Amino acid sequence: MALIEVKAETTGMVWKINVRQGDRVSEDGTLMTLESMKMEVPTLAPEDGTVKEIMVKEGDPISEGDVIIILEV
Amino acid sequence: MEFEELMKDLEERKAKAQGMGGPEKLAKRKAEGVLNARERLDYLVDDGSFIESGLFATAIRSEVRHKSPADGKIAGVGRINDREVAIVSNDFTVLGATSSVINMKKIRHMKKISIQRGIPLILLGESSGARMPDRMGAAGRATMGQDPTEYMRMREAPMVSALLGACYGSSTWYTCMSDFTVMRKGATMAVASSRVTSIAINQLVDPEELGGWKLHTEITGFVDVVVNTDEEALEIIKDFLSYLPGNSNEAPPVYPVPLESNERSEKILEIFPEQKNQVYDVRDIIKCIVDQNSFFEIKQRFGKSIVTSFARLNGKSVGIIANNPKFKGGAIDVDAMRKATSFLVMCDSYNIPLVFLADQPGFLVGVAGEKQGAPGRLINWLNALTLCTVPKILVIMRKDYGQAYLNMGGGQNSDEVILWPMADLGFMDPSVGVNVLYKVTEKDDPVRFKQLQDELARDTSAWDLAGLYEGHMVIDPRQTRATLIRLLEIYRKGMNNGVGKHLVQNWPTSY
Numbered sequence: 001m002a003l004i005e006v007k008a009e010t011t012g013m014v015w016k017i018n019v020r021q022g023d024r025v026s027e028d029g030t031l032m033t034l035e036s037m038k039m040e041v042p043t044l045a046p047e048d049g050t051v052k053e054i055m056v057k058e059g060d061p062i063s064e065g066d067v068i069i070i071l072e073v
Numbered sequence: 074m075e076f077e078e079l080m081k082d083l084e085e086r087k088a089k090a091q092g093m094g095g096p097e098k099l100a101k102r103k104a105e106g107v108l109n110a111r112e113r114l115d116y117l118v119d120d121g122s123f124i125e126s127g128l129f130a131t132a133i134r135s136e137v138r139h140k141s142p143a144d145g146k147i148a149g150v151g152r153i154n155d156r157e158v159a160i161v162s163n164d165f166t167v168l169g170a171t172s173s174v175i176n177m178k179k180i181r182h183m184k185k186i187s188i189q190r191g192i193p194l195i196l197l198g199e200s201s202g203a204r205m206p207d208r209m210g211a212a213g214r215a216t217m218g219q220d221p222t223e224y225m226r227m228r229e230a231p232m233v234s235a236l237l238g239a240c241y242g243s244s245t246w247y248t249c250m251s252d253f254t255v256m257r258k259g260a261t262m263a264v265a266s267s268r269v270t271s272i273a274i275n276q277l278v279d280p281e282e283l284g285g286w287k288l289h290t291e292i293t294g295f296v297d298v299v300v301n302t303d304e305e306a307l308e309i310i311k312d313f314l315s316y317l318p319g320n321s322n323e324a325p326p327v328y329p330v331p332l333e334s335n336e337r338s339e340k341i342l343e344i345f346p347e348q349k350n351q352v353y354d355v356r357d358i359i360k361c362i363v364d365q366n367s368f369f370e371i372k373q374r375f376g377k378s379i380v381t382s383f384a385r386l387n388g389k390s391v392g393i394i395a396n397n398p399k400f401k402g403g404a405i406d407v408d409a410m411r412k413a414t415s416f417l418v419m420c421d422s423y424n425i426p427l428v429f430l431a432d433q434p435g436f437l438v439g440v441a442g443e444k445q446g447a448p449g450r451l452i453n454w455l456n457a458l459t460l461c462t463v464p465k466i467l468v469i470m471r472k473d474y475g476q477a478y479l480n481m482g483g484g485q486n487s488d489e490v491i492l493w494p495m496a497d498l499g500f501m502d503p504s505v506g507v508n509v510l511y512k513v514t515e516k517d518d519p520v521r522f523k524q525l526q527d528e529l530a531r532d533t534s535a536w537d538l539a540g541l542y543e544g545h546m547v548i549d550p551r552q553t554r555a556t557l558i559r560l561l562e563i564y565r566k567g568m569n570n571g572v573g574k575h576l577v578q579n580w581p582t583s584y
Binding site: 037038042 | 349352398400401403437441
């Protein structure tokens, strides 16, 4: 088991969080949706794993590279 | 020696040389589930087609001659699906397939055959770097290289590399000269081995961190496809070659068209979102357009807001460059720029027509991109695009904003421009433009903002671009496949039978 940081791919705002702490997720599953460049841009799980911690809440402004979720893989 | 004895001696020598590094080392590999160098060759080429060159070559130093069959690099020519290829398969069981005075002659000979006879060169990599005793002292310097064209790449014929184990030295150099690289998970590629590197920098270095599949598929972009087994890697090489001609003076081969290929066109409007702010995976759209099961993605894990893939339209190879809104909303970052450029250069060098599918909000702006040299990378791409002489067809699916409009084939940078009715043309999203041009935000003055936004959104439709004859046709998206096939029938014609001018064939093999 290892912890990995999922980072925001773009600068924008957290539009919707699609998972809860403890959820099992599959690679490429949507973790949250960011609003960026007038688009709803999904943040996808880089690997299969479990959501360990959610670092942001809906409506938060975020910058590219911000850690938004910690996954246990 | 009498003839009979002489022939017996020949057979015994053959058997010994074909025994590679001996049964013990071969058994160990088998236990690890990894093919040996000759098994890889057998798997790759058509039965009975391989003719070996240099079976009796050995190390140059007398003290290791007896234990260096084929000098650790097995070379020859064979056929893959009836098409000739030159191959070098590194035999790690013989002195770690270290690069030596003699076996580098074998690689050079295969490269020469590939270029002069116009057949692809395939390198199955697994080598631990330079054979140090061959390389020490002035004598080592004086026997190194000996061919000023060794690292010259003119893309006369395709070069393919597989990373199938620890790859340092020659396996690394030849990979970075190749048109295409497949890597097996667990293999590594770096300038020098983790041991040498650890000694040199006095820090313990993890091989996977130094040159594992994640590094090369996601960060460096050197690896085009990653797989789990040797067999999968060899299958991928066969697939890749099926899209390419044997050399740059030929058109790519033509394959039968699966019967169901026209059926998926109908699905496009089910997959494509009606809402402008919704994203989708452009690969699902591409699969609706191209021949069934012909989608072959290159650098899937790198620069993901652009998809580069080979595919077939009516049995004939095309190269597709598509924006993928699923990643970064389709905004084009530096990795995506590098990826697009290297793909353009490859397609143009091997006479593969280009299809652009545009839906992008512009280049991804920001400090990170500038630090990576974004302006230089995007101009490289544009320069390559303008030098490409293969047919280029642009399909504008939805938004096509900013300077990136040119990179995606707009502004006369392609031969034909097809518009979908959803096309949205402009320099940036109108709601962003209001702030940039008039310094008015929605929060501060919603009424004025809406008025200005509506003004900026005018004259941005497919009909407007078609009215200016910058779009040559507006079509139902479900007609995209049929339209592309028909246009390519016309554009492939010409005095040169589909062979381009190759103005970028000497461009770098990495960006």
